[in-house]
Amino acid sequence: MKPDRVRAAVKQAQAILASYVEPGSRDGNKTINDLLDVLDDEELIEAMEREDAQGTGRTE
Template sequence: MDPEQRVAKALEDAQGIRARYVEPGPRDREQTRNQLLDVLDDGAVVQALKDSKMEKPTAEQLAELKRLNAIARCRTNGRSSLRRKKPRSGSAI
C-alpha cells in the first residue's frame, strides 16, 4: 500500500469510529479514544504521512534522472553515447 493509500485508509477508519460514537445510544469515550489512537498513532500510518509529505522532484530533476538513467542503461549495454555534450568554444548562442 502506498503512503497516500495508507493515510486515506487510516482517515476512513477514524471517520468510522467517530460515526459510531455520535450515533444515538450508549457511548464509551475511553474506548473510542483508544480506537482512534490505535488507528492514527500506528507507526506505519505516521511513517506514511511523513513519506507523503516528502518533496516531489522538479521537472528539471526528473529530466536529469531520466538522462542519467539512459546513460547507465547504455553503459550496461557496452555503449556510452549519451554523454552530455559540452558546448563548442566560440559557438553562437
C-alpha cells in the same frame, strides 16, 4: 506499505467517530482507544511523512 495507508486510516477514524455520535450509550474511553489504535501507528506516521516530503500532502 500500500500507498493508500493514510486514506484507509482516515476512513477507519471516520467510522469510529460516526459510531460515537450515533444515538445510544457512548464510551468515550473506548472511542479514544480505538482512534489511538488506528492513528498511533508507526507505518501510518512514516507514510504521512513520506507524502509530506514528496509534496503530496494536501492542505485546504
